[in-house]
Amino acid sequence: MAELLQALLQRPNFVVFVILFLWGIYIMAAHPNYVKKLIGLYIVQTSVIFFLVAFSAKDGATVPIVSAEMASLEAWAYANPLPHALTVTAIVVQIATLGVSLALVSAIYRKYGSLDEDEVLKKVE
Amino acid sequence: MSSQLPIFLFLVPFVTAVAMPILCAKRRSWCQRLTTGAVSVMVVLSVINLRVVLSEGSIEYAFGGWTAPVGIAWLVDPLAAIVILTMSVVALLSLIYGRLVVTSKLDKSVQYYTLILLFIAALVGVVFAADLFNVFVFLEMAALAGYALVSAGGGKALVYAFRYLLLGSFGATLYLLGVSYLYAATGTLNMADLGTRLPELMTSTAVVSGLVFVFLGLSIKMALVPLHGWLPGAYANAPEAVAPLLASTITKVALVAWVRIEYSLIAPGVEVSHVPVLVLLEYIGVLAAVIGAALALVQTEIKRMFAYGGISHIGLILVGVSLGNSTALAGGLFYLVNDAVMQAALFMIAGAVLHYHGARTLDDLKGVANRSPWLTGALVVVAISMVGLPPTGGFFGKWNIVLGALEAQHYLAVFAVLASTLLTLGYFLRLFACWFHQPVTIESERLEVAACLRVSLGAASVATIVLGLLSDSVVRVLLESLAS
Numbered sequence: 001m002a003e004l005l006q007a008l009l010q011r012p013n014f015v016v017f018v019i020l021f022l023w024g025i026y027i028m029a030a031h032p033n034y035v036k037k038l039i040g041l042y043i044v045q046t047s048v049i050f051f052l053v054a055f056s057a058k059d060g061a062t063v064p065i066v067s068a069e070m071a072s073l074e075a076w077a078y079a080n081p082l083p084h085a086l087t088v089t090a091i092v093v094q095i096a097t098l099g100v101s102l103a104l105v106s107a108i109y110r111k112y113g114s115l116d117e118d119e120v121l122k123k124v125e
Numbered sequence: 126m127s128s129q130l131p132i133f134l135f136l137v138p139f140v141t142a143v144a145m146p147i148l149c150a151k152r153r154s155w156c157q158r159l160t161t162g163a164v165s166v167m168v169v170l171s172v173i174n175l176r177v178v179l180s181e182g183s184i185e186y187a188f189g190g191w192t193a194p195v196g197i198a199w200l201v202d203p204l205a206a207i208v209i210l211t212m213s214v215v216a217l218l219s220l221i222y223g224r225l226v227v228t229s230k231l232d233k234s235v236q237y238y239t240l241i242l243l244f245i246a247a248l249v250g251v252v253f254a255a256d257l258f259n260v261f262v263f264l265e266m267a268a269l270a271g272y273a274l275v276s277a278g279g280g281k282a283l284v285y286a287f288r289y290l291l292l293g294s295f296g297a298t299l300y301l302l303g304v305s306y307l308y309a310a311t312g313t314l315n316m317a318d319l320g321t322r323l324p325e326l327m328t329s330t331a332v333v334s335g336l337v338f339v340f341l342g343l344s345i346k347m348a349l350v351p352l353h354g355w356l357p358g359a360y361a362n363a364p365e366a367v368a369p370l371l372a373s374t375i376t377k378v379a380l381v382a383w384v385r386i387e388y389s390l391i392a393p394g395v396e397v398s399h400v401p402v403l404v405l406l407e408y409i410g411v412l413a414a415v416i417g418a419a420l421a422l423v424q425t426e427i428k429r430m431f432a433y434g435g436i437s438h439i440g441l442i443l444v445g446v447s448l449g450n451s452t453a454l455a456g457g458l459f460y461l462v463n464d465a466v467m468q469a470a471l472f473m474i475a476g477a478v479l480h481y482h483g484a485r486t487l488d489d490l491k492g493v494a495n496r497s498p499w500l501t502g503a504l505v506v507v508a509i510s511m512v513g514l515p516p517t518g519g520f521f522g523k524w525n526i527v528l529g530a531l532e533a534q535h536y537l538a539v540f541a542v543l544a545s546t547l548l549t550l551g552y553f554l555r556l557f558a559c560w561f562h563q564p565v566t567i568e569s570e571r572l573e574v575a576a577c578l579r580v581s582l583g584a585a586s587v588a589t590i591v592l593g594l595l596s597d598s599v600v601r602v603l604l605e606s607l608a609s
Contacts, residue, residue, distance in 0.1 A: 021302075028291065041294055048302045055309045083308070086258055090301055093265045097294050100269050104276055104290060108283045124281050 013054035020047035032117040034105045038098070045094045049087055056083030130174045131186045131201045134209060135249045137166050142242035146235050156238040157227075161220050163242060167213040175206040179602065186253070193255065194315040200255035203606035204458060207599065208252050208381055211462045214588070215373045215469045216245050222473050222581035223366030226480050231364060237277060241367065244270035244374075251378045256314040257304045257339070260382045261297065264346060268293045271375050275363040285358035292345055292355045300342025306335030320389040333397050339386060340406075346379035349443065350413035353436045361428040365476040372432065373469035376439055377461055384446050384458065388607075393449035404535075406447040411541035413440025418548035422555070425486050427478065430552055431471040434511060437545050438464045444538050445526040453529020453538075455603040460522025462599070463510065463592055467519065470507045470585035474500060477578055490559040499574045499582070504560070506586040508553045510593070513546050518592030525600060 008015055020043055027040030056079070064078040105115065112120045141163040149155045178184060178201055185192075186199040220241070231237045247270060250263030272293065276286035308314055310331040311322045326332045341352075348356040360372050387406070395402050417437025424430040442464065445457020477500055478484045482493055494501045510517035513524075523542050530538035592599070 025295075028295070034287065037291060041291060041298075044295065045298050048298050048305065051302065052305045055305070082314075083305075086305070086308075089258070089262060093262065093297070096269055097265070097290070097297075100272055101287070101290050101294075104272070104283060104287045107276065108287060111280065111283060120284055124284050 013057075014051075017047050017051040017054065020044075020050065034108065034115045034117060034120075037117075038101050038105065041101070042094070042098065045090075045097075049090050049094070052083050052087050052090070056080055128184060128186070130170060130177060131184060131199050131253055134167060134170050134174060135246055135253070137170065138163050138242040138249070139246040142239045142246060145239045145242065149235050149238075153233045153235065156235055157220075157224065157232060160238045160242055161217070164213060164217045164220055164245065167245070168210075168217055171206070171210040171213045174201065175203075175210050178203055178206040183606070185255075194313050194318040197259060198255045198315065199253040199259075200317075201253055203602050204381075204384075205252045207462060207602070208377075209249060211465050212248050212252070212374055212378070213245070215465055215585075216241075216370055218581040218585055219367070219370040219373075219469060219473075221577050222369060222476070224577045225575050226365035226476050228364070228366075231277060231366065237274075240270045240273050240277075241370070244274065244370070248374055248378050252381055254382075255316055255385075257307065257316065257319070257386070258314050260386075261301055261304060264300070264379065264382065265294075265297050267375055267378065268297065268346070271371060274367045274371065275359045277367070278362050278364045280362075282359075282362035282364075285355070285362050289355040289359040292352075296342045296345030296352075298342070299338050299345070303335045303338030303340075303342060306331050306338060310335065316385060316389040323390050324392055324395070327395055327397060336390065336402075340383065343379050343383045343386075344409075347376045347383065347439050348436050349409065349439055350416045350436060353413075353417070356436060357424075357429045357432040360432045360472070361426060365479065368428070368476060369469040369472040372435060372472045373465040376435065377465050380439060380442060380461060387446065388454075403447045403449050407444050407535065407538055410440045410443030410445075410447060411537055413437065414444060414541045414545040415440070415548070418545040418552070422548055422552045424552075425488070427475045427485065427487060427490070427556070428472065430487075430556070431468070431475055434471070434549065434552070435464065435468050437549070438468075441523070441526065441542060441545060444541055445522075445529065448526070448529045448533050448535060448538060450529050450532050451604055451607050452532055453526050454607060455600045456522055456525025456527075456529055458603050459518070459525060459592075459596060459600050463518035463522050463589065466585055466588045466592065467507055467510055470503065470582065470589065471511070473578070473582050473585060474504050474507070477574075477582070481574075487556065487559045490556070491562040494561045495563070497574065499579065501560070503582045503586045504556075507589060508557070510589040512550050512553060516593040517589050518596060519589070521593055521596035521600070 024040045024043030024047060027043065028037050031037055058079050061079040062077060064081045066073060108120060109115055112123050114120055141159060145156065145159060149159060183200060183202040188197045244267055247263045247267035251260055251267060254260045254263055272286050272290045275289060276283050307319065310326060310329055311319055313319055323332060345352045360368055363371055391402055393403060414437050417433050417440055421430050421433035421437060424433060442457045442461050445453045445460060478493060484490045484493065510519035513519040527539055527542050
C-alpha cells in the first residue's frame, strides 16, 4: 500500500491524467444532457493531450534546432519536438470534432426542442 | 511518375473536394458530375497503381524526401492497392446508385458532395499510412465526414449521428492514448520501426496497455461486438445515397488499419503474462461473428439486418487475420474485400426497395419478387455470396479461413465460420420468405428499374462473382505480399 502510494505521489502528472480521463468518461456516461456529454468527451480528449505533453516535458531543455556547424549533438539538451507536433494535430482534430458535434447538437435542439437524451429518444421512437 | 501515384490517389478527391465550393457555387448541378468524375479518375489511378505495385513491388512513399522513421511515410503494398481499388470502385458504384435515391435538397448541396470526397480521400490516407499517428488523423478525418454524412439524413439520423460521434470520438481518443503509450515506450511511430523494437518490450505494461488501448479504439471504429452499438442506427437512418458507401468502407478501413498494426507489431505466438495475444483476438472474433449473425436473425428492419450481417463479418475477418498462419490471413483479407462489395450491394438493394416499394421492414417486402425481377436477381447473387457458396467471392474467403483454422488446429474458429454461415443462411431465408411471398391481390405490373440502379447493382453483383473467379490469383498475390 505504502509502495503504491509512493509510486502515485512520484507521478502527479499521471494521476491527474487518470482522474481527468475517468471523470470525463463518467460525465459522458452519466449525464443525459447532450451538451454535458460533449463536455465529458472534451475532458477525455484534453486529458490525453495533457498526458502527451506531460510525458514529453524535459527540464532545462532548449529549442530543437540543429545547425550545420554543430559538431556533436547531445539529445538530452533538446526538447523532443514530435510529441508537441502530435499535440497540435490532436488539438486540431479535437476542435474539428467539437465543431461538428455542436452543429449536430443544435440541429437536434431545433428538431426536437430538447437537449435531454431521454426526452429526445422518447420523441424519436 | 509512377512513384507519385499514391499521393495522386489522395490528392484527386481531396483537391476536388476543396475546389468544389468555388467551382460549383453557381452551377449546383455540376457537383454530382464533378464528384463522379473525380472518383472515376481514382478508379483508373488505382488500377494503374495496382499494376505498378504488382510488377515492381511495394512503393514506399516518403513525404518531402524524408525517409522513415524520421519522416512521414506511406506504404503501398499489394494489400493496400487491392483495398484502395475496391474502395474506389465501391465509391463509384455508390455515386452512380446515388443518382436514383438522392433527395433533391442533397443533390443541390455543395457541402454534401464535398463531404463525400473528403471521406473518400481520408480512406486513402488510412489505408496507405505507415505510421500510427497518420492512421489516427485520417481515421478522424473519415469519421468526421462520416458523422456529417449520416446526419444529412435529418430527423432521427441526427440522434444516431450524435451517438456515433460520441462513441467514435471516444474510440479515437483511446487510440491516441494507446499511440502515446507506445511512443513513450519506444520513441517511434513508424509501424515497421515499432515492429523491430516491440518484441523485446512485450513485458512492459506501458506497451501492453498501449496495444490494448489501440485495439479498443479501433474496435469501436470497426464496430466489433460488443462495441457495435452505434452502427445499426447510424446506417439505417443515413441518407439512402451514402448508406452503401458508409457501410462498405469505414468499418473495413479501421479493420485494415488494425490488421497492419497487428501484423507488424504482434508476432505470432506472443504471450503476455501467459495469455497468447492472437488466440485472445481470435476468440473475440469468434464471439463477434456468432453474436452479430444471431442479432441479424432477430431484426425486423431490412437495413438493420444487413448492418448486423456486416458486424458479424468483421468478427469473421478478425478470426481469419488472428489465426497466425498465412492461409487464414490471406483468406481474411480476401473476405474483407468481398465484404466491402457485398455490403454496398445489400444497402443498394435495401435503398432501392425502400425507393420503389416503400418497404422498410421484412413484412413490407411481401410480393416484391413478382414486381422487381431485377432486384430479385441481384439479391439472390449477393445472398449466395453472403452465405458463402461457390462460385462467389464469399465462399473462397470463408474457405481459406477454414483451411487456415484446420492448419492451426483451432476448431473453435472452424465452428465460428460454420455457425455464422448457418445463421446467415437463417436470416436470408427469413428475408426470402417475405420477398417471395405471394400476395393475395396480384399486381403483375413489372417495375421499370432506372438505368443507374441497373448499372450500379449489376456491377456490384457481377463483382462478387468475378471476385470468386479471380479468388485464386488474388489470394496468391496476398500470400506473396505477406511472405515478403
